[in-house]
Amino acid sequence: xxxxxxxxxxxxxxxxxxxxxxxxxxxxxxxxxxxxxxxxxxxxxxxxxxxxxxxxxxxxxxxxxxxxxxxxxxxxxxxxxxxxxxxxxxxxxxxxxxxxxxxxxxxxxxxxxxxxxxxxxxxxxxxxxxxxxxxxxxxxxxxxxxxxxxxxxxxxxxxxxxxxxxxxxxxxxxxxxxxxxxxxxxxxxxxxxxxxxxxxxxxxxxxxxxxxxxxxxxxxxxxxxxxxxxxxxxxxxxxxxxxxxxxxxxxxxxxxxxxxxxxxxxxxxxxxxxxxxxxxxxxxxxxxxxxxxxxxxxxxxxxxxxxxxxxxxxxxxxxxxxxxxxxxxxxxxxxxxxxxxxxxxxxxxxxxxxxxxxxxxxxxxxxxxxxxxxxxxxxxxxxxxxxxxxxxxxxxxxxxxxxxxxxxxxxxxxxxxxxxxxxxxxxxxxxxxxxxxxxxxxxxxxxxxxxxxxxxxxxxxxxxxxxxxxxxxxxxxxxxxxxxxxxxxxxxxxxxxxxxxxxxxxxxxxxxxxxxxxxxxxxxxxxxxxxxxxxxxx
Amino acid sequence: xxxxxxxxxxxxxxxxxxxxxxxxxxxxxxxxxxxxxxxxxxxxxxxxxxxxxxxxxxxxxxxxxxxxxxxxxxxxxxxxxxxxxxxxxxxxxxxxxxxxxxxxxxxxxxxxxxxxxxxxxxxxxxxxxxxxxxxxxxxxxxxxxxxxxxxxxxxxxxxxxxxxxxxxxxxxxxxxxxxxxxxxxxxxxxxxxxxxxxxxxxxxxxxxxxxxxxxxxxxxxxxxxxxxxxxxxxxxxxxxxxxxxxxxxxxxxxxxxxxxxxxxxxxxxxxxxxxxxxxxxxxxxxxxxxxxxxxxxxxxxxxxxxxxxxxxxxxxx
Numbered sequence: 001x002x003x004x005x006x007x008x009x010x011x012x013x014x015x016x017x018x019x020x021x022x023x024x025x026x027x028x029x030x031x032x033x034x035x036x037x038x039x040x041x042x043x044x045x046x047x048x049x050x051x052x053x054x055x056x057x058x059x060x061x062x063x064x065x066x067x068x069x070x071x072x073x074x075x076x077x078x079x080x081x082x083x084x085x086x087x088x089x090x091x092x093x094x095x096x097x098x099x100x101x102x103x104x105x106x107x108x109x110x111x112x113x114x115x116x117x118x119x120x121x122x123x124x125x126x127x128x129x130x131x132x133x134x135x136x137x138x139x140x141x142x143x144x145x146x147x148x149x150x151x152x153x154x155x156x157x158x159x160x161x162x163x164x165x166x167x168x169x170x171x172x173x174x175x176x177x178x179x180x181x182x183x184x185x186x187x188x189x190x191x192x193x194x195x196x197x198x199x200x201x202x203x204x205x206x207x208x209x210x211x212x213x214x215x216x217x218x219x220x221x222x223x224x225x226x227x228x229x230x231x232x233x234x235x236x237x238x239x240x241x242x243x244x245x246x247x248x249x250x251x252x253x254x255x256x257x258x259x260x261x262x263x264x265x266x267x268x269x270x271x272x273x274x275x276x277x278x279x280x281x282x283x284x285x286x287x288x289x290x291x292x293x294x295x296x297x298x299x300x301x302x303x304x305x306x307x308x309x310x311x312x313x314x315x316x317x318x319x320x321x322x323x324x325x326x327x328x329x330x331x332x333x334x335x336x337x338x339x340x341x342x343x344x345x346x347x348x349x350x351x352x353x354x355x356x357x358x359x360x361x362x363x364x365x366x367x368x369x370x371x372x373x374x375x376x377x378x379x380x381x382x383x384x385x386x387x388x389x390x391x392x393x394x395x396x397x398x399x400x401x402x403x404x405x406x407x408x409x410x411x412x413x414x415x416x417x418x419x420x421x422x423x424x425x426x427x428x429x430x431x432x433x434x435x436x437x438x439x440x441x442x443x444x445x446x447x448x449x450x451x452x453x454x455x456x457x458x459x460x461x462x463x464x465x466x467x468x469x470x471x472x473x474x475x476x477x478x479x480x481x482x483x484x485x486x487x488x489x490x491x492x493x494x495x496x497x498x499x500x501x502x503x504x505x506x507x508x509x510x511x512x513x514x515x516x517x518x519x520x521x522x523x524x525x526x527x528x529x530x531x532x533x534x535x536x537x538x
Numbered sequence: 539x540x541x542x543x544x545x546x547x548x549x550x551x552x553x554x555x556x557x558x559x560x561x562x563x564x565x566x567x568x569x570x571x572x573x574x575x576x577x578x579x580x581x582x583x584x585x586x587x588x589x590x591x592x593x594x595x596x597x598x599x600x601x602x603x604x605x606x607x608x609x610x611x612x613x614x615x616x617x618x619x620x621x622x623x624x625x626x627x628x629x630x631x632x633x634x635x636x637x638x639x640x641x642x643x644x645x646x647x648x649x650x651x652x653x654x655x656x657x658x659x660x661x662x663x664x665x666x667x668x669x670x671x672x673x674x675x676x677x678x679x680x681x682x683x684x685x686x687x688x689x690x691x692x693x694x695x696x697x698x699x700x701x702x703x704x705x706x707x708x709x710x711x712x713x714x715x716x717x718x719x720x721x722x723x724x725x726x727x728x729x730x731x732x733x734x735x736x737x738x739x740x741x742x743x744x745x746x747x748x749x750x751x752x753x754x755x756x757x758x759x760x761x762x763x764x765x766x767x768x769x770x771x772x773x774x775x776x777x778x779x780x781x782x783x784x785x786x787x788x789x790x791x792x793x794x795x796x797x798x799x800x801x802x803x804x805x806x807x808x809x810x811x812x813x814x815x816x817x818x819x820x821x822x823x824x825x826x827x828x829x830x831x832x833x834x835x836x837x838x839x840x841x842x843x844x845x846x847x848x849x850x851x852x853x854x855x
Contacts, residue, residue, distance in 0.1 A: 042813075043813065045621045045622050045623075046622065046623060051623065132586075132589050133589075133593065135590065135593060135623070138582070139586070194593070194618075194623055195618055195623055196623075197624075199622075199623060200622075200624060215706075215805065216629065216632040216633060216805060217632075217633055217636070217804075217805025217806070217809050217810060218636075218705060218706055218803075218805035219705070241705065241803070242803060242805070243704060243705075243803040244800055244803060244809065244812075244813075245800050245801055245803070247688050247691075247801070248688075248691065248703065248704055248800075248801055248802070248803060251688070251691045251692055251695060251696050251703050252695075252703045252704060254696045255695050255696045255699065255702075255703045257702070257703055415569070416569075416570065416816070417574075417816075418569075418570030418571070418574045418575070418816060418817065418818055419568070419569035419570040419574070420570075421570070421574045421577050422569065422570035422571045422573060422574025422577060422818070423569035423570055423571065423574070424569065426577065457582050457583055457584070
């Protein structure tokens with residue numbers, strides 16, 4: 001998922017919590033505290049687990065209401081949730097050719113209307129996900145399914161069109177897409193599904209909490225589900241309060257009106273530390289920051305120029321000064337949290353001398369005004385990103401100053417997130433360099449070819465490399481992670497050498513819990529993934 | 539009066555149509571568009587985007603989309619939000635009570651406050667109090683809401699704990715009238731400060747003009763009491779220009795205060811509008827904008843009619 005939230009206040013995973021000072025004081029002193037307050041920087045669009053488009057804050061609430069077949073543990077391993085076990089080649093759950101999946105559901109899982117969670121529900125999800133007229137969040141993975149067979153209420157078989165190693169993680173771990181209750185959509189046409197009220201009044205759920213109410217623009221309230229199959233939740237009621245400003249989120253936390261504030265901007269860390277009972281959590285994320293190079297511009301088609309740019313940017317300074325060191329410098333396109341990340345691959349050094357030498361070789365000679373020229377043309381590039389994001393804007397100024405030293409003139413031109421992703425990037429017009437974040441959203445690189453494969457959906461820079469395309473094709477049909485990993489590492493090497501994007505860093509997600517125990521953010525799930533472990537301590 | 543009203547109402551029809559057409563075209567000319575939210579989905583393909591465009595009707599020419607929208611509106615259907623899949627009018631109406639609560643409070647406070655300060659400043663012109671009020675009102679007008687709002691939040695919610703930091707009511711515990719009022723104080727004051735600062739200047743200058751007029755001197759010569767002169771003679775005449783400003787201000791307030799609602803997480807129409815614009819949620823943008831244009835056009839008609847009531851010299855025909 002490309003993430004560049006509008007208004008720029010939330011770089012990636014962001015959440016927040018709030019209430020009124022008086023309220024929380026009462027709840028806190030009320031003995032044990034039965035209500036936790038989680039802030040939401042954005043109002044969720046829908047609570048329907050297949051409704052779209054994807055929104056972090058919608059998923060944060062969905063995760064307490066709906067469960068999927070598996071969970072991804074913080075270390076990236078799969079564990080069964082609604083499923084009885086994780087299918088694999090060894091237990092016979094996945095066929096040798098990697099095409100057939102045989103999945104068993106656990107017994108005892110129930111929807112809140114009393115019906116058991118059954119293969120019928122997964123089948124309904126499959127039908128809706130693969131119906132082109134239904135507005136679904138994402139059909140990644142589902143669109144590779146050739147057939148779906150219900151074997152019994154607790155067993156079903158899926159046959160894929162082609163092997164897809166990350167299939168289980170893509171389709172059956174998150175809440176977007178999740179599993180819908182068949183009873184809620186039975187006999188509905190696509191139009192009826194699209195305009196169904198289920199997304200705003202999800203009365204049939206199967207998670208640790210049940211839906212109570214949604215005050216538009218204000219809050220969503222859920223209460224513990226006594227019939228849930230998992231551990232008994234320790235907090236009775238959770239209020240997801242919508243507070244669409246990071247300043248207000250901070251002041252609300254300072255007024256003791258907050259139990260969870262996920263996605264704290266790094267600049268707010270010192271203030272958060274001063275709040276009594278606060279606990280900051282830093283989590284590796286699958287998110288990474290990079291600068292696409294636009295291959296439509298002949299200047300950037302020369303790999304020496306791209307390498308010079310990468311070496312001309314003081315990336316360590318960006319991480320140290322702007323992110324308080326809470327990020328890892330990258331050598332290529334996988335974050336350290338992913339198994340596709342090759343630890344041995346070193347990021348390009350910050351080396352102005354070598355960068356200058358490469359530009360000399362490429363025929364760009366230094367002019368009297370401090371900028372390089374070739375055939376009468378100045379080495380000048382337009383650097384775009386989402387407007388209003390303070391970290392990115394500060395990065396741009398650092399890059400501008402950094403590159404000036406090697407004679408490259410950077411012009412900054414930023415766009416609102418909606419305009420950048422909807423018009424500017426796809427058109428290829430109005431930018432030479434574009435800084436965005438990318439998030440594969442699964443422990444398992446699900447579609448690495450999307451960014452730099454020829455014709456890839458997010459290949460905004462129109463980069464094309466034969467060797468890379470071959471490697472992408474090779475890994476896409478592999479069914480085994482251990483087989484896929486060396487190929488992924490070769491891809492990393494090629495991306496490192498070719499620099500279709502300038503690699504920056506993978507930031508850690510920052511979140512804060514206040515007067516609470518059991519809060520443990522997970523890079524692969526929403527921070528509410530283990531909500532049943534949360535307990536108020538004051 | 540009836541003929542005046544009929545004529546103005548008929549004139550309003552082409553005005554409203556023109557506004558809606560212009561805004562519709564401008565909205566579609568904005569870069570980005572509703573599909574931008576979907577472009578960022580994992581696994582999104584060009585084919586899927588094309589399917590979504592068809593579902594939303596975005597593949598048709600803008601003028602076709604406009605006529606379809608207009609036909610829907612004439613049947614009372616403003617369409618479904620692209621993002622929330624709910625009827626745009628429902629979403630707007632859900633937010634309307636919160637906006638009304640905040641706006642009416644801020645408006646009433648501002649009207650009372652600006653008359654009090656404006657009249658006081660005019661009667662005691664050039665006194666130390668008048669200078670103080672003048673200075674403060676320039677201060678009030680010059681202070682941006684996003685700064686004043688955050689400042690009040692830090693002072694009264696974080697440091698002093700006098701008032702809650704946002705929202706309409708408490709998430710837990712009692713949420714009676716007292717609780718609602720406590721939540722209302724900061725956002726309503728933030729809004730009222732600017733309105734009082736602006737409107738009290740109008741009241742002051744209108745009063746100053748009137749209290750020097752011949753008829754006021756005549757009233758004094760007749761031996762009328764100062765209070766009667768001020769309230770019955772001067773104020774009524776000073777109201778005329780002031781009422782226009784206030785009625786139009788009130789109309790704008792209906793749209794919700796974008797910044798104030800964001801700072802105080804007030805679930806009103808302003809917040810909805812900002813989100814809709816960021817997400818290019820066309821049906822919601824058009825529903826709110828249409829509603830606002832109707833309110834503002836009507837507020838102008840009301841202001842003109844009030845003129846006639848307040849000033850016998852104005853004949854509405």
